[in-house]
Structure formats: structure tokens, C-alpha cells
Amino acid sequence: MKAIRRFTVRPVLPDPLRPLSDLAHNLRWSWHTETRELFQAVDPETRRTAECDPVRLLGAASAARLAGLAADEQFLQRLAEVSADLRNYLDGPRWYQEQLGRGVELPAAVAYFSPEFGVTAALPQYSGGLGILAGDHLKAASDLGVPLVAVGLLYRHGYFRQSLSRDGWQQEHYPVLDPDELPLTQLREADGTPSRVVLALPGGRSLHAHIWQAQVGRVPLLMLDSAVEENAPGEREVTDRLYGGSSEHRLLQEMLLGIGGVRAVRTYCRLTGHPAPEVFHTNEGHAGFLGLERIRELADTGLGFDAAVEFVRAGTVFTTHTPVPAGIDRFDRELVARHFGDEGELPGVNVENILDLGTETYPGGEPRVFNMAVMGLRLAQRANGVSTLHGRVGREMFAGLWPGFDAEEVPITSVTNGVHAPTWVAPEILRLCGRYGGSPGRWDGVAGPWDGATDIPDRELWCLRRELRARLVTEVRERLRVSWRDRGAEPAELGWIDGVLDPDVLTIGFARRVPSYKRLTLMLRDRDRLRALLTHPERPVQIVVAGKAHPADDGGKRLVRELVRFSDDPRVRHRIVFLPDYGMALAQKLYPGCDIWLNNPLRPLEACGTSGMKAALNGCLNLSVLDGWWDEWYEPDFGWAIPTADGLAVDEDRRDDLEAGALYELIEDRIAPRFYDRDDEGLPGRWIEMVRRTLRDLGPKVLAGRMVAEYVERLYAPAALAQRAMDRGAARRLAGWKATVRTAWPGVAVDHVAAEAPDAGEGSAELGSTLMLRARVALGELDPDDVEVQAVAGRVDAADGISDAQVLPLKPAGGQGLDGRWLYEGPLVLDRTGPYGYTVRVLPAHPRLATGAELGLVALPAKTTADGGAGLLMR
Ligand SMILES: *Cc1c(COP(=O)(O)O)cnc(C)c1O
Numbered sequence: 001m002k003a004i005r006r007f008t009v010r011p012v013l014p015d016p017l018r019p020l021s022d023l024a025h026n027l028r029w030s031w032h033t034e035t036r037e038l039f040q041a042v043d044p045e046t047r048r049t050a051e052c053d054p055v056r057l058l059g060a061a062s063a064a065r066l067a068g069l070a071a072d073e074q075f076l077q078r079l080a081e082v083s084a085d086l087r088n089y090l091d092g093p094r095w096y097q098e099q100l101g102r103g104v105e106l107p108a109a110v111a112y113f114s115p116e117f118g119v120t121a122a123l124p125q126y127s128g129g130l131g132i133l134a135g136d137h138l139k140a141a142s143d144l145g146v147p148l149v150a151v152g153l154l155y156r157h158g159y160f161r162q163s164l165s166r167d168g169w170q171q172e173h174y175p176v177l178d179p180d181e182l183p184l185t186q187l188r189e190a191d192g193t194p195s196r197v198v199l200a201l202p203g204g205r206s207l208h209a210h211i212w213q214a215q216v217g218r219v220p221l222l223m224l225d226s227a228v229e230e231n232a233p234g235e236r237e238v239t240d241r242l243y244g245g246s247s248e249h250r251l252l253q254e255m256l257l258g259i260g261g262v263r264a265v266r267t268y269c270r271l272t273g274h275p276a277p278e279v280f281h282t283n284e285g286h287a288g289f290l291g292l293e294r295i296r297e298l299a300d301t302g303l304g305f306d307a308a309v310e311f312v313r314a315g316t317v318f319t320t321h322t323p324v325p326a327g328i329d330r331f332d333r334e335l336v337a338r339h340f341g342d343e344g345e346l347p348g349v350n351v352e353n354i355l356d357l358g359t360e361t362y363p364g365g366e367p368r369v370f371n372m373a374v375m376g377l378r379l380a381q382r383a384n385g386v387s388t389l390h391g392r393v394g395r396e397m398f399a400g401l402w403p404g405f406d407a408e409e410v411p412i413t414s415v416t417n418g419v420h421a422p423t424w425v426a427p428e429i430l431r432l433c434g435r436y437g438g439s440p441g442r443w444d445g446v447a448g449p450w451d452g453a454t455d456i457p458d459r460e461l462w463c464l465r466r467e468l469r470a471r472l473v474t475e476v477r478e479r480l481r482v483s484w485r486d487r488g489a490e491p492a493e494l495g496w497i498d499g500v501l502d503p504d505v506l507t508i509g510f511a512r513r514v515p516s517y518k519r520l521t522l523m524l525r526d527r528d529r530l531r532a533l534l535t536h537p538e539r540p541v542q543i544v545v546a547g548k549a550h551p552a553d554d555g556g557k558r559l560v561r562e563l564v565r566f567s568d569d570p571r572v573r574h575r576i577v578f579l580p581d582y583g584m585a586l587a588q589k590l591y592p593g594c595d596i597w598l599n600n601p602l603r604p605l606e607a608c609g610t611s612g613m614k615a616a617l618n619g620c621l622n623l624s625v626l627d628g629w630w631d632e633w634y635e636p637d638f639g640w641a642i643p644t645a646d647g648l649a650v651d652e653d654r655r656d657d658l659e660a661g662a663l664y665e666l667i668e669d670r671i672a673p674r675f676y677d678r679d680d681e682g683l684p685g686r687w688i689e690m691v692r693r694t695l696r697d698l699g700p701k702v703l704a705g706r707m708v709a710e711y712v713e714r715l716y717a718p719a720a721l722a723q724r725a726m727d728r729g730a731a732r733r734l735a736g737w738k739a740t741v742r743t744a745w746p747g748v749a750v751d752h753v754a755a756e757a758p759d760a761g762e763g764s765a766e767l768g769s770t771l772m773l774r775a776r777v778a779l780g781e782l783d784p785d786d787v788e789v790q791a792v793a794g795r796v797d798a799a800d801g802i803s804d805a806q807v808l809p810l811k812p813a814g815g816q817g818l819d820g821r822w823l824y825e826g827p828l829v830l831d832r833t834g835p836y837g838y839t840v841r842v843l844p845a846h847p848r849l850a851t852g853a854e855l856g857l858v859a860l861p862a863k864t865t866a867d868g869g870a871g872l873l874m875r
Helices: 015-025 027-031 033-042 054-060 063-070 073-091 095-101 129-144 233-239 247-272 289-299 305-314 333-339 351-357 372-379 388-397 427-435 449-455 458-486 491-499 527-534 554-568 584-593 611-617 628-633 652-675 685-702 704-724 728-747
Strands: 110-113 148-153 161-164 170-173 196-200 206-216 219-225 279-283 316-319 330-332 369-371 382-385 506-511 541-546 576-579 596-599 621-625 639-642 748-756 770-779 787-796 802-809 811-816 822-829 836-844
Touching: 015 033, 015 054, 015 063, 015 073, 027 033, 027 206, 033 054, 033 073, 063 073, 095 129, 095 704, 110 129, 110 247, 129 148, 129 206, 129 219, 129 279, 129 704, 148 247, 161 458, 170 554, 196 247, 206 233, 206 247, 219 247, 233 247, 247 289, 247 330, 247 333, 279 289, 279 704, 289 305, 289 372, 305 316, 305 372, 305 704, 305 728, 316 372, 316 704, 330 333, 333 351, 333 369, 351 372, 369 372, 382 388, 382 704, 388 628, 427 449, 427 458, 449 685, 458 491, 458 576, 458 584, 458 685, 506 584, 506 652, 527 541, 527 652, 541 584, 554 576, 584 611, 596 611, 611 621, 611 628, 611 685, 621 628, 621 652, 621 685, 628 685, 639 652, 652 685, 685 704, 728 748, 728 770, 728 836, 748 836, 770 787, 770 836, 787 822, 802 822, 802 836
Parallel strands: 110 148, 110 279, 148 219, 279 316, 316 382, 506 541, 506 596, 541 576, 596 621, 621 639
Antiparallel strands: 161 170, 196 206, 206 219, 330 369, 748 770, 770 822, 787 802, 787 836, 811 822
């Protein structure tokens, strides 16, 4: 029989157990081992710690069990300790407060927007890396004491759960999530009614949303939910699922996230007295409409559009996460136009102005498209990619928005991602490092016990690695059995599963979403060679694979099926498995149990990649293409780099062959021999040494605490200062100045450059000598105060391109000449030998610009001459 209505009966906890409810509603339990262990004691049947969900667990506990615990002195003592620890964690000063105490100027609050958050498997509101990174960002911000308010959507079906059909085709299921059964509380007004935000939609409709709050340590996460009675049936579906539906559906989700999100933050601050954010950070372009809502807030007070843009830009940070075009949201302009303006949202903001913000003005741009990343860059004065390599790739990708500038000067910096160790590291690893003198104690997000790895005896480290591998083997067998039952197998057919994987065999993990650039099936390129590796008589390897394809991506599902079918083969099924439903719960088991973490994307499409970092923190070595973070921190002590054929003139097929060949070779010749190279005691000494180096030297770099501290110091703090210095007058003046400069720029020119060198011969000069540069520049309607004139000098290539440029401001000398030109001069010290060159350029200059490239305006000499003009070459 089916119920016609469902609701949740909340447990009534006996008084002495009341603190359990607070512990259950702060997601800190998800990374605090002692709290999780306490909940396990409530219901010792809960074996799967990673999946333990205290809210459900308390809901399911019998009244008798609860009464028993309420009288259990030992349990109450533990409860008191864990509660005190949480209170201390929430109230005590942390890194951020220490910085403030030293007089560092930091934002009063930061609002952090993301379309997905992966905080715990118990709150399944993520699809992959972007969401998990956002979750780790919140946890690290909490550990550091950063006053962050996070904003997202509450998807009633989350992302899909994956299972397999008999023949290996991905099946999708969408769980129904009831917020009353999740670790959430509803944000309410003082009179108890639910707080809400409302958006106007075309045709007189409106979109209502309620606000749920998850507490992530010290950080509140506000989630907007459109499944409310006030909405018409269509609007109720807006927050139905993550990354599904039509373009219009996506647009409505993003409007709710960005515009509704700002309104939710305002509501939260009003109700709780939380300081208003001085910085707004958008994690990828999906939340970019937040900038428009802030412009609307200012337009309401009579500030014009351009001035409002300047005001908003000062305090906005935009992070781009992918160089893959499919990862960037682009909408039809008509669709966007229809949803804004007098008929829709943001009345009072001119629709044409909005459309301009998302226009792809660069060569090859699509005129009918509204690009969320482009808008993100225009509405944020500070932007970044997520690894050093991705920063470079991002600057090239978006260089067209700053015409006239070399890619290096495009104002997109990078902050390399990190991962939240307490979430991802097996507690046994942390404890072992702590026992050997690693700075343990309170986890403060920056330090960690990694230095302890130096003194762990080989035997102990290896025993723990084996134990973690053995635990994974057990987990894999259990999951595989469930998967085969789902595929329709009878228990009697599944006896072979007890022999799947071996706790002493070299274990390779490969788990990720399945977009084509990640190349799930590269390892299948030469099946015979792979089979030989798996079944090698002395040095076998075993592989655990997992990954979800996007529901609309049949190509990805075919890759999954290929892998599943290969691993169904009785010849290899004991050595290679595909586990369905890759998510946080599986990931937390997988990383610690693997010896090698494999990553073989098409370089440079993996912007950062974080799974390899999580693996490394557990003492797993990386085997990866030099892409994302691995390009930056790879060392031979930490693993292996798969040689790549990117940049070579080979087609994709050939490239896959070459790179797969290199992958097999590394495993055959280097990795397996090292793993199985044992001493008299049976220990692989050189392998253990690599594990130790990975923990000790790589560990501290890949932490989310390092990442968030970098965001604070390099992006949030400067953005907050810029925002504080901004008021309506300043915004108006800055917008007016930019308009003037843009209009006058055609009149700006570098007319003549001369260089005087006492000893310069024909096209050569001596190291250490000084050139006196003089440039005549026309400024048209502008004043010298509006510009900076610079010499740009450095080594030149065969085409006279300057690399490693050094930038030297030239000074005005004398006033304006009779011809209306201004004279600028300055010394250029020749400090490098070899081909050398320089040029002179004029840039707009204003104290409120973050970089000279901000306006995308530059004036260069009209032509390059070799005799005393710009571009003089010395060889
Ligand atoms: C870390 C993680 C990811 C991201 O991994 P990449 O290396 O960036 O592909 C995806 N899904 C889960 C469940 C993760 O834990």
C-alpha cells in the first residue's frame, strides 16, 4: 500500500541527550571523527561511517535505546566532551581572528555562491569536482575562522544515483529528498513564518523560494528551495535537480541562485545580525547574476548603471573552473532578454545593458549568445583560475576580452585548489603521523601532522597501507555484490565475488565524472596488454574504476559500458572492477585503499583535478598526465608523469595510442617492479620512501586551508579594501572617467621613440649599459594623470616578440610640446645578454584599477623600426 501523504516525525530526545541534536545539525560531524564515533555508539549497527547521517540515525533510534543512553554515564560523559569541543570550535579565535588581531585588514564577511556543494554524502547536492571543492572551501573557511556565508540551491532530487543494467548501460535514479529528513533548518522570520524570496517572471508569473540553512562548522550554507506551495506547478520544479532540464530551466535556476541568493543573504543578515558581506565570490559563472542583483539594489537608490557596475565590480571575485567550452553556460540572448527588464526581473535595469555584459566581443564570438563566464569577468574586478597551468590557459582563452594585451597580462590570476584533509584522510593516517611527532592537536586548517611521516618506521607505514588496501577490498566486494544483484544476478551466480581483488596486489584507482576529456577508457586502448598487466604471474595489478556520465551524455554512457563489459570478462574480473555510483561515500573509501591514483585527461583540459590530492594525503602515489595541479607539484618522489603528445601534430587517435602506450610502459617497467621489490622483511623500501615523501612534502601543499588562506590574502582582502573605498561618488567618478578615456583613446598614440646610449653601436650594446629612452606621445583629450607610459623590455624571439617582459614606467619630462605631444623619458638598464628588445606603450591609469589591462586599452607605436624606434634589437 502506498501512503497518500508523508511527513516526518521528529524524535523527542530525552533531556540529557538534547546536545545530540545540536551535534547532528552541525555538519562538522562529517569531518570530526570523535563526533562520528559518538553517533555510531548511538546505533552500533551503523557500520558505514562515511554514510552515517546523524539526523536519520536519531530519527530511527528507538525510544528504549534513547532512554538507555540517557542513563548511560559513560555515554553522557563522551557527549559532554564532544559538545564542549564543538562549542570551542565555533566560538574560539582562529587563524582569521589572529590576522585581524595583528591589524591585517580583512573583509567583515564574504558571500560565496556555488551551484553545487559537496559537504557530505548525507546532503547529496553535488555532481562532482566543482561541488566537492565548494564543500571543502566552506570547511576550510570554517577551520580558519573566515566569516563566510555560502549560498546555493536545494535540489529536491539532488544529482542522480547510478546503477547498471545487465549489459552495463548506466541507469539513473533520482532520490526524493525531504528537507525535514536532512540536516537542515528552515530560515524563519521573527513571527515564525518561513523567510522567502520572490522573483518576477515574464507573463506576470513569479518564482517563490524558501531558504534552508545547513551549518558547516562556523559557516552557514543557505539553500533556496522552489518546491513550495506559493508556486505554480511549473515553478515548483525549478530546483528539481542539478544540471538537468532545458536551457530555460537552467536560466531560472541561475536567476534564483544569483538574484535570489543575494536576497537570501540580505534576509539572513537582517535576521541574525551577521555583518553584510563586503566581498561576493562566484564559484564558476553559474551564480553570476548576483552582480546584476547588486546593480539593481544600487539602481533603486538612483545610481546609474555604469556607476553601479563600478561599485559592484570592486568587491566581486570570479573563479573560472574549466577550459572546456561545454562547462561554460551560454544562453540565447532572446531568452535572457525575455526574463529581465520591465516584464521580468530587475526592473529599472536596462536590458540592453545586461545583454552587453554577456556578449562575446572577441573574434569568433557568437553574436546571439549570452555567456555567463564573460559576464562573470566583466562584473568582477578580480578573477582566477584554479591551478597555475589553468590560469595560463584561462588567460589565453579569454584574452580576446582585453585586446592589445599579451595573454600574460590578462587580469586572471590563479589559486591552486586544495582539499580538506579531515574529510578525505583516513583517521588512521592522521593518527599515525600524529603519533610520530607530527604537529597534531587542534586541526586549524593550515598546519597538519604531515611532518610526522618522517619518523614513522617503514614496517608501521606499510602495515597501515596494507590494512587500508584490505579494507577497500572488502568494500569493493560488498558493493560489487549489490551492483550484480541490481543487474539481476542470483546470489548463487556470485560466488566468484569473494575472490575479487587481493589485499596484497598493487591497486590502481581511477574514479571521476565521465566527460570525454577525462578519457575513462584510455586504459582499454590495448586490451591484451592491459590483460597481461592484470594477470601478470609475479607482478599483477588490480584496478578499481568508478564514474558517472551526465544523463544526457550517451557518449559517456557508452564509455562506461565498454569498461563494464571489459571488467565482466571472467579472465580479468577478479582484477578489474567498475563500481557504480561514484560519490563522496565511495570516494572516502577509495582514496586511502589505493596505491596508485591514475589520471589521464587530455592536457590541458583538466583545470586542476582534486582527487589525486585526496589520494596523496592518504599516502597513495599519483600516476598522471602533467595537467592541472600535477603539472605544478609533480616530483619524481611523489609518483609518475605520463608523457603526453599534446602540442605535437598528431590526430586524437594517434595521441591516445601514444599516451596509452606510455601509461602501460610506466606500469610495466617502473611502477610494478618498484612495488614488488621487497627486502628481507618483505618491505618495498623505495615505495615506502615515496609514500613518506608524498605525505610529508606534498601533503601540506594540497590542503584546502592553504587555498582558502590564499583566497583571503590575494583576493578577498584587496576586494574588501576596494569595496570599502568605494562610495556612490567614487563609483560615479570612476564610471565617468572610464567613459572619457574610452572616448578619447583613439587620440592616444606613441609617435616617436628614441634611445640614447653612450656606447651603442649598430644594433648592439653592452651588458650593464643604460639606455635613455625618450618617447613622444599624443594624449588627445587626456591628461598625463590619466595614463601611464611604460617601456616594456626583455628578451626577444625571432619574430621580435618580447618574453619575460620587464615593465618600466617612463616619467613626463617638461610639459606639452608645441606640437601637442608629451615627452616621456626614463633609463633602461640592459641587464640581460643576447637578443633584446623593447617597446613603449600607453595605458589608462587610475588608482582604482587593479591592473593596467583592466580596460583592455593600450596604445603602441604605429610601426616598428630598427633605428632608434621602438623594437630596437641588440644581438
Ligand atoms: C574529488 C572528487 C571529484 C573530483 O575529482 P577530479 O580529480 O577533479 O576529477 C569528483 N567526485 C568525487 C566524489 C570526489 O570526491
